Amino acid sequence: MKPTKEELIDIIYECLGEVNEQLPKDQQIQKSPDASLVGRAGGLDSLGFVNFIALIEEKCAYKYGIDLSLMDTALREDGALENVGRFADSLFHQLKKTPL
Amino acid sequence: MRGLLISDFNIENLSSYLRKEPNAPAIDSVITSYGEVFQTLLDDTAACWSERPDFVVVWTRPEAVLEAFGKLLDCCPVNEKDLNAQVDTFSAALRQASKRTRALFVPTWVIPPFHQTHGLLDLSPTCGVARALMQINMRLLETLERVPAVYPLWTEKWIQLAGSIAFNERLWYLGKIRFSNDVFKAAARDLKAALRGVGGQAKKVIILDLDDVLWGGTVGETGLHGISLGGHDPAGEAFVDFQRNLKALSRRGILLAIVSKNEESVATEAIANHPEMVLKLDDFAGWRINWKDKAANIVDLMSELNLGLDSAVFIDDNPVERARAREALLQLFVPEWPSDKRFYSQSLLSLDCFDRPSLTDEDRQRTRMSAVDRERKESKLQLGNLEDWLSTLKTIIRVEELNQTNLPRAAQLLNKTNQMNLSTRRMSEADFHTWAREKNRRAWTFRVSDKFGDSGLTGILSIELNGSQARIVDFVLSCRVMGRKIEEAMLSVAIDCARSTGVKEVYANYCQTPKNKPCYAFLRQSGLTCQDGNTFVWDATQPYPLHGAVHLACEDARHIEKRPVGCESV
Numbered sequence: 001m002k003p004t005k006e007e008l009i010d011i012i013y014e015c016l017g018e019v020n021e022q023l024p025k026d027q028q029i030q031k032s033p034d035a036s037l038v039g040r041a042g043g044l045d046s047l048g049f050v051n052f053i054a055l056i057e058e059k060c061a062y063k064y065g066i067d068l069s070l071m072d073t074a075l076r077e078d079g080a081l082e083n084v085g086r087f088a089d090s091l092f093h094q095l096k097k098t099p100l
Numbered sequence: 101m102r103g104l105l106i107s108d109f110n111i112e113n114l115s116s117y118l119r120k121e122p123n124a125p126a127i128d129s130v131i132t133s134y135g136e137v138f139q140t141l142l143d144d145t146a147a148c149w150s151e152r153p154d155f156v157v158v159w160t161r162p163e164a165v166l167e168a169f170g171k172l173l174d175c176c177p178v179n180e181k182d183l184n185a186q187v188d189t190f191s192a193a194l195r196q197a198s199k200r201t202r203a204l205f206v207p208t209w210v211i212p213p214f215h216q217t218h219g220l221l222d223l224s225p226t227c228g229v230a231r232a233l234m235q236i237n238m239r240l241l242e243t244l245e246r247v248p249a250v251y252p253l254w255t256e257k258w259i260q261l262a263g264s265i266a267f268n269e270r271l272w273y274l275g276k277i278r279f280s281n282d283v284f285k286a287a288a289r290d291l292k293a294a295l296r297g298v299g300g301q302a303k304k305v306i307i308l309d310l311d312d313v314l315w316g317g318t319v320g321e322t323g324l325h326g327i328s329l330g331g332h333d334p335a336g337e338a339f340v341d342f343q344r345n346l347k348a349l350s351r352r353g354i355l356l357a358i359v360s361k362n363e364e365s366v367a368t369e370a371i372a373n374h375p376e377m378v379l380k381l382d383d384f385a386g387w388r389i390n391w392k393d394k395a396a397n398i399v400d401l402m403s404e405l406n407l408g409l410d411s412a413v414f415i416d417d418n419p420v421e422r423a424r425a426r427e428a429l430l431q432l433f434v435p436e437w438p439s440d441k442r443f444y445s446q447s448l449l450s451l452d453c454f455d456r457p458s459l460t461d462e463d464r465q466r467t468r469m470s471a472v473d474r475e476r477k478e479s480k481l482q483l484g485n486l487e488d489w490l491s492t493l494k495t496i497i498r499v500e501e502l503n504q505t506n507l508p509r510a511a512q513l514l515n516k517t518n519q520m521n522l523s524t525r526r527m528s529e530a531d532f533h534t535w536a537r538e539k540n541r542r543a544w545t546f547r548v549s550d551k552f553g554d555s556g557l558t559g560i561l562s563i564e565l566n567g568s569q570a571r572i573v574d575f576v577l578s579c580r581v582m583g584r585k586i587e588e589a590m591l592s593v594a595i596d597c598a599r600s601t602g603v604k605e606v607y608a609n610y611c612q613t614p615k616n617k618p619c620y621a622f623l624r625q626s627g628l629t630c631q632d633g634n635t636f637v638w639d640a641t642q643p644y645p646l647h648g649a650v651h652l653a654c655e656d657a658r659h660i661e662k663r664p665v666g667c668e669s670v
Contacts, residue, residue: 050275054275
């Protein structure tokens with residue numbers, strides 16, 4: 001079974017929580033759809049982004065048995081990484097297309 | 101604290117966890133470019149060494165630093181000699197780099213389980229990857245044995261803690277990060293524990309409650325035969341195992357003590373006479389078994405043991421007592437404790453606060469020494485007069501120059517002694533040895549024994565000679581032997597040595613810390629002249645008197661004057 005959008009947002013927040021464990025308080029990403037993920041408005045640095053993507057892939061594989069390779073796709077869609085909400089939308093569409 | 105992380109994979113996640121992990125010490129790390137391990141280790145002019153790091157971590161993949169091991173992974177034939185030679189080359193580079201830091205940590209080599217899928221061939225002498233991995237790790241450990249300031253760490257433990265996702269191929273291909281973050285978290289915790297241990301901040305005492313901690317049930321109500329301990333009962337067996345593990349820790353030099361709300365006679369009878377008790381009264385350095393507030397009892401007990409509250413761990417099954425102790429005694433470490441007795445041993449053995457860099461004879465004997473201390477104190481109470489009591493002790497102090505044999509214990513003492521410590525310098529074995537080898541410096545160790553037993557190596561003294569003046573740099577004495585005229589004997593050795601080189605004045609600069617007031621109190625009444633509050637001076641044209649109750653035996657008596665009751669060569 002594929003995750004609903006709400007479940008995906010929960011996964012994203014869970015992953016952000018883990019990534020935030022490594023970040024100083026003032027650099028942590030808020031668990032909110034508007035929170036900037038990467039880019040000029042702030043967000044994760046390259047290492048944080050790698051950790052975040054790997055966690056998302058891992059959790060999707062563990063919870064739903066879906067193998068994703070987000071580096072190939074997540075970066076291609078315009079604005080997909082602008083904020084948490086856009087990323088969730090993009091991920092949801094991506095999953096819809098991915099066979100179980 | 102400043103760390104330097106050297107690796108052949110992306111180790112930034114470890115750096116983040118070292119910075120964020122809440123336990124002391126606070127750490128800021130510098131990371132070298134990955135893949136430049138040998139260059140960094142061998143080049144002492146590299147920028148990363150310009151500011152001496154407090155510690156270094158060198159974490160490598162075996163296939164990256166040992167070409168022969170890489171070939172083995174590719175199923176190519178490999179000569180064992182070549183493999184060993186490459187380990188030796190790596191080890192030599194580590195030894196060279198270790199001179200530039202206080203502590204160099206080397207996580208042992210691991211490989212992902214998918215490299216160990218050759219079935220029966222995994223352990224084959226000709227091409228077994230698993231066998232070769234064990235061999236190279238053993239070779240590395242052997243070549244690093246007794247190298248000061250080098251501490252191998254067991255990576256396999258972190259891998260086990262992280263489980264099946266320890267090796268993360270996603271992170272590897274996305275960012276050249278070899279392990280999952282659970283591995284780095286475990287490594288950060290262990291590194292911090294190791295740094296506390298190297299810095300002499302390891303816990304020294306476990307204070308235990310009795311009912312539902314050492315045994316099940318309330319001994320005051322059921323009597324010793326009604327408590328749950330041993331037998332064919334899951335909880336009873338768990339309590340016995342817990343006691344066994346406590347006993348094992350005591351063999352590592354951790355003192356055990358009791359603070360319990362109970363009738364002392366009933367509780368001690370249970371400890372002495374219950375057939376399944378692993379721990380006996382002699383295993384405890386002290387106890388407070390009464391109905392008073394536990395926090396007050398802990399303070400009292402730690403004062404008796406001459407140890408600070410920050411060196412103790414308090415284990416109690418009752419969350420209210422734990423909260424009370426935590427609130428009243430901020431320096432005391434009170435771990436959360438499981439309600440299920442079957443997890444007591446696991447919780448105890450998971451505590452990372454007892455980590456220390458070496459295990460000395462003194463550590464192994466500490467419990468016995470504490471029992472002897474108790475006897476000694478009781479005899480002091482019986483013989484009210486201090487001079488009478490001192491003369492009955494028949495104290496012998498053996499003085500040795502600092503050497504390779506006594507160095508590990510001396511460094512341990514230097515790094516963990518707080519109270520009788522003139523300058524409270526913290527130095528690694530290597531640094532202390534290098535410092536003491538300078539021509540104008542001398543360092544000695546002091547072993548104390550008396551009619552009750554041997555207290556082991558309990559004192560360090562070092563001086564620096566500068567023309568007509570000599571400065572006492574380290575004046576360190578374990579709290580176990582304080583107040584028995586050992587302090588005076590140490591001063592006497594320092595002053596005799598200075599006199600033999602023509603020094604006119606010996607001085608000691610007291611560096612105040614929150615914990616070394618006993619040192620100041622001693623200096624105030626030592627007979628040395630106090631010059632400006634913290635500088636104490638002795639006119640070295642005069643010898644410093646040795647107390648008649650102590651017998652000083654020197655391994656090297658060249659520079660120490662002989663007196664009727666004083667030094668004699670051994």
